[in-house]
Every structure is written in C-alpha cells, then in structure tokens.
Amino acid sequence: xxxxxxxxxxxxxxxxxxxxxxxxxxxxxxxxxxxxxxxxxxxxxxxxxxxxxxxxxxxxxxxxxxxxxxxxxxxxxxxxxxxxxxxxxxxxxxxxxxxxxxxxxxxxxxxxxxxxxxxxxxxxxxxxxxxxxxxxxxxxxxxxxxxxxxxxxxxxxxxxxxxxxxxxxxxxxxxxxxxxxxxxxxxxxxxxxxxxxxxxxxxxxxxxxxxxxxxxxxxxxxxxxxxxxxxxxxxxxxxxxxxxxxxxxxxxxxxxxxxxxxxxxxxxxxxxxxxxxxxxxxxxxxxxxxxxxxxxxxxxxxxxxxxxxxxxxxxxxxxxxxxxxxxxxxxxxxxxxxxxxxxxxxxxxxxxxxxxxxxxxxxxxxxxxxxxxxxxxxxxxxxxxxxxxxxxxxxxxxxxxxxxxxxxxxxxxxxxxxxxxxx
Amino acid sequence: xxxxxxxxxxxxxxxxxxxxxxxxxxxxxxxxxxxxxxxxxxxxxxxxxxxxxxxxxxxxxxxxxxxxxxxxxxxxxxxxxxxxxxxxxxxxxxxxxxxxxxxxxxxxxxxxxxxxxxxxxxxxxxxxxxxxxxxxxxxxxxxxxxxxxxxxxxxxxxxxxxxxxxxxxxxxxxxxxxxxxxxxxxxxxxxxxxxxxxxxxxxxxxxxxxxxxxxxxxxxxxxxxxxxxxxxxxxxxxxxxxxxxxxxxxxxxxxxxxxxxxxxxxxxxxxxxxxxxxxxxxxxxxxxxxxxxxxxxxxxxxxxxxxxxxxxxxxxxxxxxxxxxxxxxxxxxxxxxxxxxxxxxxxxxxxxxxxxxxxxxxxxxxxxxxxxxxx
Numbered sequence: 069x070x071x072x073x074x075x076x077x078x079x080x081x082x083x084x085x086x087x088x089x090x091x092x093x094x095x096x097x098x099x100x101x102x103x104x105x106x107x108x109x110x111x112x113x114x115x116x117x118x119x120x121x122x123x124x125x126x127x128x129x130x131x132x133x134x135x136x137x138x139x140x141x142x143x144x145x146x147x148x149x150x151x152x153x154x155x156x157x158x159x160x161x162x163x164x165x166x167x168x169x170x171x172x173x174x175x176x177x178x179x180x181x182x183x184x185x186x187x188x189x190x191x192x193x194x195x196x197x198x199x200x201x202x203x204x205x206x207x208x209x210x211x212x213x214x215x216x217x218x219x220x221x222x223x224x225x226x227x228x229x230x231x232x233x234x235x236x237x238x239x240x241x242x243x244x245x246x247x248x249x250x251x252x253x254x255x256x257x258x259x260x261x262x263x264x265x266x267x268x269x270x271x272x273x274x275x276x277x278x279x280x281x282x283x284x285x286x287x288x289x290x291x292x293x294x295x296x297x298x299x300x301x302x303x304x305x306x307x308x309x310x311x312x313x314x315x316x317x318x319x320x321x322x323x324x325x326x327x328x329x330x331x332x333x334x335x336x337x338x339x340x341x342x343x344x345x346x347x348x349x350x351x352x353x354x355x356x357x358x359x360x361x362x363x364x365x366x367x368x369x370x371x372x373x374x375x376x377x378x379x380x381x382x383x384x385x386x387x388x389x390x391x392x393x394x395x396x397x398x399x400x401x402x403x404x405x406x407x408x409x410x411x412x413x414x415x416x417x418x419x420x421x422x423x424x425x426x427x428x429x430x431x432x433x434x435x436x437x438x439x440x441x442x443x444x445x446x447x448x449x450x451x452x453x454x455x456x457x458x459x460x461x462x463x464x465x466x467x468x469x470x471x472x473x474x475x476x477x478x479x480x481x482x483x484x485x486x487x488x489x490x491x
Numbered sequence: 492x493x494x495x496x497x498x499x500x501x502x503x504x505x506x507x508x509x510x511x512x513x514x515x516x517x518x519x520x521x522x523x524x525x526x527x528x529x530x531x532x533x534x535x536x537x538x539x540x541x542x543x544x545x546x547x548x549x550x551x552x553x554x555x556x557x558x559x560x561x562x563x564x565x566x567x568x569x570x571x572x573x574x575x576x577x578x579x580x581x582x583x584x585x586x587x588x589x590x591x592x593x594x595x596x597x598x599x600x601x602x603x604x605x606x607x608x609x610x611x612x613x614x615x616x617x618x619x620x621x622x623x624x625x626x627x628x629x630x631x632x633x634x635x636x637x638x639x640x641x642x643x644x645x646x647x648x649x650x651x652x653x654x655x656x657x658x659x660x661x662x663x664x665x666x667x668x669x670x671x672x673x674x675x676x677x678x679x680x681x682x683x684x685x686x687x688x689x690x691x692x693x694x695x696x697x698x699x700x701x702x703x704x705x706x707x708x709x710x711x712x713x714x715x716x717x718x719x720x721x722x723x724x725x726x727x728x729x730x731x732x733x734x735x736x737x738x739x740x741x742x743x744x745x746x747x748x749x750x751x752x753x754x755x756x757x758x759x760x761x762x763x764x765x766x767x768x769x770x771x772x773x774x775x776x777x778x779x780x781x782x783x784x785x786x787x788x789x790x791x792x793x794x795x796x797x798x799x800x801x802x803x804x805x806x807x808x809x810x811x812x813x814x815x816x817x818x819x820x821x822x823x824x825x826x827x828x829x830x831x832x833x834x835x836x837x838x839x840x841x842x843x844x845x846x847x848x849x850x851x852x853x854x855x856x857x858x859x860x861x862x863x864x865x866x
Contacts, residue, residue: 071653074610075646082617089621093579097624097688101635104684108643111676146761154664154672155654159748167749173658174755177668183759188751211672212643213650 076214079105109214116208116215122149122180125158125206125221132228132366133164133192143186145174145206152177156208163199164192164229195319196231196327196373200224230369231328233335237485265294302358302398303337305330306390307348308383309375313405315445316438320474322405323377325433329472330372330403332482333431337399338365345393346371349386350379358393377405384413391417394426401429407436407454407471408446411461418465428467429488432458437473492663495652498670500537500604502645503612507533507600509641510619511593513634517626518578518586529593536600544604560606567611571595571618578622585622592619609649613642624688636685640677647673657750774838778826781845785819792852812851819844 083105090098129141143158154176159169172186202224209216267283270290283291307330315322330346337344341360346368348354354375356368383404394400400421409432421428434455436445455471462469468488472481481487511533512526519525547556574592578585596615603609616638623634651669655661782802789809790796796805806820822841826833833841 071649072646075613075649078610078613078617078642085617086621086624089575089579093625095624095627096691097627097631097635098621100684100687100691101620101624101639104635104639104680104687107680107683108639108677111680115676142756148761154668155651157654165749166747168747169749171657171748171750172753173654173661173750174753175655175658175661175664177664178758181761183761184755185757185759186753187756188753190749190751209650209654211669211676212646213653214646 070216072209072213072216075212076109079109079214083109108212112210112212112214116210116217119149119151119153119208119210120206120217120219122147122151123153123156123206123208123219124148125204125223127160127202127204127223129201129225129227131226132230132370134230135192135194135196135232138189138191139164140187140189141170141201143172143188143204144183145178145186146183147178147180150180152179153208154178156206158186159205159207160188160201161203162190162201162227164194164201164227165190166193169205192229194229196229196331198373199227199229201227228370228373230366230373231331232479233332234479234482235339236332236336236482237487267291268294301337301340301342302395303333303342303344304394304398304400305333305344305346306383306387306400306402307346307354307375308402308404308406309348309350309354309377309379310382310405311378311380312443313435314377314441315405315435315443316441316474320438322433322435322438323375325472325478326377326403326405327372327375328478329431329433329482331369333401333403334368334372335365338362338368342399344368347386347390347393348375348379349381349383350376352376382410382413384409384417387417388413388420391420394421394424396424396426399427399429401431404430404432405435407432407434407451407458411457415461415465418462418467422465422467428462428465429470430458430462430467431470431472434471434473437475492652492655492659494666495648495655495663495669498666499645499648499652500541502641502648503600503603503609504533504537506616506638506641506645507537507596507612509637510616510623510634511596513623513630513637514589514592514619517623517628517630517634518589532597533600536597540601540604543601547605556606560608563602563606563608563611567595567599567608568614571615575618575621578625582625585625589619589622592622609645613645616642632685632688635688636681639684640681643673643677643681644670658753660752661754774833774835775826777838778822778833778841781841782819782823782827785816785845785848788849788852809848809852812848815844815847815851819848 083102085102086098086105087102090096090100090102124146126144126146127141128144130139133139139162141160141162143160145156145158147153156174156176156178158172158174160172161169167190170188170190172188174184174186178184202222204221204223205218206221207216207218267280268291270279270284270292274292278292280291280293308326313322316324318324334344334346338360343358343360344356344364345358346354346356354371356364356371359367383402387400387402402417414430418428418430434451435443436448436451458471459469461467470488472478508530511529515525515529571592574588574595578588592615596612596619599608599611599615603612620634620638624631647669648666651664655663786796786805789805794809796808800808802820802824806816809816819841822833822837822844825831825837826841
C-alpha cells in the first residue's frame with residue numbers, strides 16, 4: 069500500500085485524537101494542533117490536484133512491429149500549471165509486451181511552461197495479433213506525498229504485431245529470369261508498355277492515337293503501333309481458411325502455421341520487388357489488392373493477423389474463382405491447411421495455371437499431425453500415401469510442393485534453401 | 492538516493508528527540524544533561540536499528556516480516572494510548588508516563604527501519620507531543636509545532652525515497668529541493684499553530700496539577716479514560732482485521748508493472764496555446780459547446796426542448812432574445828454540419844452570442860418549469 073495513505077491516516081487520527089482530548093480537557097493548544105494538521109491535509113490535497121490538472125501527456129509510437137522487435141515509444145510530458153513539478157509517474161499499457169503496464173518516472177523538476185521528452189523501449193514479446201497501446205496514466209503527488217491523484221488519458225491506439233518473417237528458401241528462383249535486374253520489366257508480347265513492338269492492321273476499337281501514319285500511308289490501309297506488354301514479378305497467394313481444417317492449439321496449430329508461412333511468403337516476395345496480392349475466404353473475405361513495397365506488405369500483414377479459420381469454402385474454389393486476377397507469367401501459391409484437397413479440382417487449378425504460364429506452388433500443412441479439434445486424425449499411412457499422390461500431381465503440372473507438419477520447426481523449415489522442392 | 496535516506500533517518504531522529512525532550516521538559520525539572528543523555532540514547536537506538544535492518548535484510552521471508560509488522564502495529568499503539576490516558580487522568584504521574592513513552596520511542600526507533608514501521612516512531616512522537624501540550628508552556632509550542640514541521644519533512648523525504656526506489660538509476664533530487672517544497676506547504680500551518688499556541692497558552696504544569704486534577708479525576712473524566720482505552724482496543728482490533736483482510740487480498744496476482752529505465756531526452760519550452768488550438772478542443776467543438784450551454788440554460792428557463800427538435804424549431808420556440816439566438820443558431824449549423832472548421836472569429840462570436848442569449852433567459856424554479864408555455 070502507498071505510504072502516503074498511512075501518513076495521511078496518521079495526520080487524520082492525530083487531529084481526531086487531539087481535537088477530542090483538547091475539547092474534553094480544555095486545552096486549546098491541542099485543538100489548534102488538530103486544526104493545523106487538518107489544514108496540512110487540505111493544502112496537500114489541493115496542491116496534488118492542482119499539480120495534476122496542469123499536466124498533459126502524449127505518446128508517439130509506431131503502429132506496428134514484428135514479433136521480438138524492439139519498439140521505441142516517446143512520451144511528452146507538459147507542465148501547463150503554475151508551479152514546477154517533480155517525481156511525475158507516467159504509466160502506459162503496451163499490449164504487445166509481457167508486462168501489464170510500463171511505468172516511467174520523470175524525476176523533474178519540470179518547470180511551468182516546459183515539456184520533457186521521455187522515451188522507453190520495449191520488446192514485443194507476445195505472439196502476433198492485434199493489440200492496443202494505452203491508456204496513458206499520469207500521477208503526481210503533493211510535496212509531502214500524502215495524496216497521489218492519478219488521471220487516466222483515453223489515448224488508446226491499435227498496435228499490430230506481425231509474425232516474424234523469414235526469407236523463404238527457393239522463392240527467389242520463382243518468377244524471375246536471368247537478367248541484370250531482379251525481374252524482367254517487360255514481356256515481348258503486345259501490351260501496354262512504352263516499348264515499341266511493331267505494327268499491325270487497324271482493328272475496331274483501336275485508339276486513333278496509336279495509328280502509325282507512315283505505315284498507313286505505305287500500305288494504304290490503317291495500321292496501328294503495338295507495344296510490348298509490361299511484366300513485373302507478380303506473386304499471388306491463396307490462403308486456406310476453411311473451418312474444417314482447424315487442428316492443434318496455440319503455436320502448434322494449423323492457423324499458426326498457415327499465417328506464419330503466408331507472412332514469410334508475402335514478405336519474401338515483397339522484399340524481392342514483386343507485386344503481391346492475397347486472397348482468402350473465412351467468414352470475412354480476405355482480399356489484399358496487388359501492390360508493391362513495404363507499405364503494401366504492412367497492409368497485407370495487417371489483414372493477415374486478423375484472419376480466422378472460420379470459412380466454409382475450399383481454397384480451390386477461391387483459386388478457380390479468382391484465377392482471372394492472376395496474371396500470366398506470374399507465380400501463384402496455394403497455402404492449404406490440409407493435404408486432403410479434392411484431386412480433380414486441384415488438378416484443374418494447377419492445369420489452368422500451367423496453361424497460362426503461371427508458376428504454381430503448393431504449400432500444404434499436414435492437418436493430421438496436429439492435435440485434432442473436431443475431426444479425428446487420419447492414420448499416418450494414409451497421410452504418407454496422400455503426400456506421394458500430391459507429389460506426383462504437382463510433378464505432372466510443374467508445380468513446386470512443400471509439406472509442413474507439426475513435427476517441423478517452422479522457422480528452420482522455411483529458411484531451408486531446398487524447402488519448396490523438398491517434398 | 493543515499494542522501495535522501497540519510498536525511499530521512501535524520502528527520503526521524505530529530506522528531507523523536509524533539510518529542511522526548513519537550514515532553515520531558517514539560518513535566519520534569521529542566522536538565523541539560525538529561526536532554527543530552529536522551530539525545531545520545533536515541534541516536535544509539537537508531538544506529539542499532541539501522542544495523543538491525545541491515546542484518547535482517549538477508550533473513551526471513553516477506554510473509555514473516557509482514558506478520559511481524561502486523562504484530563508491531565497491534566502492540567505498539569496501545570501502551571502509548573494508555574500512557575496518554577494516565578497523563579490525562581493523573582497529571583502527578585505524568586512524568587512516569589513520559590518515561591514510559593520514551594522507552595516506547597526507543598523501541599520504535601530500534602525496530603522501525605527493520606520492520607518498515609517508521610510510522611510507529613511518528614505515533615510515539617505524537618503522543619509525547621500531546622503529553623507535552625497537556626503541561627503547556629514553551630515545550631508545548633516546540634513539541635506540537637515541531638512535530639508538524641519535522642513529520643512533514645519526514646513525509647516528503649520518505650515519499651521521494653519510495654518513489655525512486657523502483658528506479659534506482661534515476662538520480663535523486665537534492666535534499667534541499669525536497670525540503671524546500673515541503674516547507675512551502677508546511678509554512679503556513681506551522682506558523683499559525685506556533686502563533687496560536689503561543690498566544691493562547693494552556694495553563695502551566697503546576698496550575699494543571701492543581702486546578703485540573705479535580706476535573707480530570709472526576710467520575711466522568713474517568714469514564715472518558717475508560718472510553719479512550721476501549722476505543723483504542725477497538726481500533727487496534729479493527730486494524731488487525733483490516734490487516735488480515737489486506738493480506739487475503741494480496742493472494743491475487745498483482746499487475747505486472749515494468750519500471751522502465753527513464754531519462755529526460757529533452758526539455759522544451761511550450762508554445763503558448765494559440766486561440767486556434769482551442770484549449771478545450773477544436774474550434775468546431777467550442778461552437779457546439781456554446782450552443783449546448785444555451786440549450787441547457789433554455790431548459791432551466793422552462794422551455795421544453797425535445798430531442799427531436801431541429802435548431803430552427805428550437806429558435807422558433809425560444810424566440811427571445813432574437814438576434815443573438817439567430818446568429819448563434821447559424822454559427823452552430825455551420826460548425827455542426829458545414830465542411831470547414833469555424834474561424835477564430837466565429838468561435839468568439841458564438842461564445843459571445845451564447846452568453847448574451849443565456850443572460851436573456853431567466854432561470855425558473857424547478858416546480859415552475861412545466862407550466863411555462865413556449866414564448
């Protein structure tokens with residue numbers, strides 16, 4: 069308990085005792101002492117409140133971080149009162165850290181009309197997810213420490229904690245060509261780039277500004293210019309959020325494996341310069357439109373940490389439905405929470421991608437290796453056989469396959485250079 | 492930090508010395524030698540108490556220490572109250588009560604730091620000061636005013652030391668700054684107390700002994716003494732119960748608080764709050780609040796303004812004072828529904844018109860409000 073409470077109680081008990089004894093025995097000195105003690109308590113109460121009312125606190129911190137990352141939080145403490153203050157305690161709740169509250173002490177003195185900038189660093193020790201930062205609290209005592217009023221400032225902000233990401237082994241070889249740059253910027257096909265490709269006959273609907281007048285004059289028929297098609301590395305990820313593929317708890321669960329793997333795939337692709345897009349279908353549709361750069365990656369991860377395995381539709385339905393969004397020549401990955409996908413539709417999906425020169429990748433999490441939740445685990449023999457079937461199916465369609473199980477250390481597995489070919 | 496702790500110990504010592512000496516001088520023949528002896532014994536006791544605290548710091552579980560503290564809280568206050576009651580009821584043996592209280596004070600000084608019950612030292616000093624005040628004269632002035640001043644200094648030093656205990660790397664403020672803050676707060680009450688006690692002195696000890704004795708030994712006063720003892724017993728029992736209750740509550744896991752290493756990175760001068768900043772929020776909010784003040788005032792003036800009414804309908808109902816109300820309504824509509832933040836001038840004007848409208852509305856007693864028809 070705060071020592072101020074005891075000290076305050078002592079003064080109040082002392083004044084009560086002295087007042088009663090002083091009145092009963094007719095001793096004015098004791099009555100005066102009682103009143104003086106009460107006056108001290110009153111002045112202290114008033115001073116503490118006045119000091120607190122002049123204080124303003126604000127916080128500045130990043131809105132997101134990766135697991136185990138250290139975050140710097142700046143706290144500005146302003147004294148808009150009329151007297152200097154010392155020993156001001158500022159509390160902050162940082163949800164992504166282990167401690168319930170972070171406490172800072174400004175030893176002071178903080179003169180009136182001044183601002184002190186304080187800062188603390190904390191490690192995001194909790195697991196990925198959406199957390200809150202705040203509320204802020206500020207407390208200051210009177211000079212005797214009898215009263216320590218506290219004010220809670222409703223400065224509560226969301227804080228996204230992203231899963232740790234690792235460079236995914238083997239991904240760098242997908243969707244790129246031998247070139248001086250990490251990716252070919254164009255494809256030698258007719259398209260909309262600025263690079264000239266050739267001329268062809270005018271067709272209905274062609275823009276007049278594309279008419280190549282010299283060629284038109286030479287051939288006596290309207291001719292238009294053709295340009296090469298833009299090609300930037302493109303990575304599309306389809307996420308399996310089917311409810312019946314749930315298994316395991318905590319860090320050993322299909323959701324954990326799916327989210328962490330997806331985060332690493334997206335981060336590796338985005339940091340390589342790919343345009344990345346993400347599709348998933350839980351109870352709430354997950355859609356991250358195509359984009360590039362760190363900000364886009366942050367958006368994708370922000371969506372990713374909010375997913376739940378509560379969908380009703382198969383990931384293959386989603387891939388077939390959204391196949392128009394996957395550009396030719398790109399890389400598309402199916403991240404399934406189960407090995408037991410429908411063979412017919414899987415073959416259809418991989419075949420259609422292959423036909424459009426899309427490089428298919430299948431990452432399958434072995435649901436049956438996790439603690440079962442609502443579906444009994446299949447015998448290991450069936451799982452082995454299914455893995456072989458998937459391998460031959462992927463081989464037939466030129467797809468890369470990786471199988472993840474509960475027995476694997478996910479981080480080590482993702483970083484293995486031959487991970488995508490290992491199955 | 493060590494300076495603070497040293498000053499804190501010194502304050503406890505001074506408090507004890509002041510209390511013991513004033514009570515002794517009040518009830519016994521003055522003797523410089525005795526006061527010096529008391530000072531020496533008290534300092535010895537405190538030094539031993541510090542050694543004891545160091546020795547015990549490595550021993551004993553927290554629960555054992557808490558139990559010992561509880562026992563100390565239950566045992567120590569009672570004899571002190573008894574001694575006070577004796578001094579009240581029989582002034583001729585008040586000197587012996589002072590001796591008993593001095594012994595208690597020595598024990599409190601010895602155990603205070605080791606068990607963390609320094610407040611018992613303050614309690615003992617308070618009782619000695621009260622006993623000194625019973626006799627009156629300069630010892631009463633010194634005893635009571637000194638208690639208030641030195642205990643206040645102790646409170647401030649103790650508070651600073653405890654706050655900084657969780658942040659050992661933060662440099663402690665200088666002792667003189669801590670004491671200066673405390674003295675600002677204590678100056679008025681202590682001076683008033685000293686002056687009051689000096690101006691209205693209680694009768695000297697001899698007079699108390701002669702004239703008060705019959706009063707204090709009368710049956711009603713004896714009953715008071717009995718009651719005082721009973722109250723003390725009840726209070727001690729209550730304190731023990733509260734202690735047990737608090738101990739039970741302690742079983743719940745306390746919140747995990749991380750005392751962060753803090754240092755002030757920069758000290759900046761605050762920009763004066765500009766009018767545009769609107770001290771209580773953006774200027775849009777100030778206009779809305781000005782309008783809400785008018786609404787509250789109109790309701791107090793007896794107008795029935797239902798929630799579904801539009802500002803125009805409200806204006807039609809209230810009507811007077813017409814001009815300022817029309818301006819206020821327009822400004823409110825702009826601020827509430829307009830695309831732009833109101834200008835400083837608009838905020839000024841809305842607040843001025845709101846004041847004008849409110850001044851024009853007469854507040855009715857609650858009973859009369861329902862009877863008022865719309866104007």
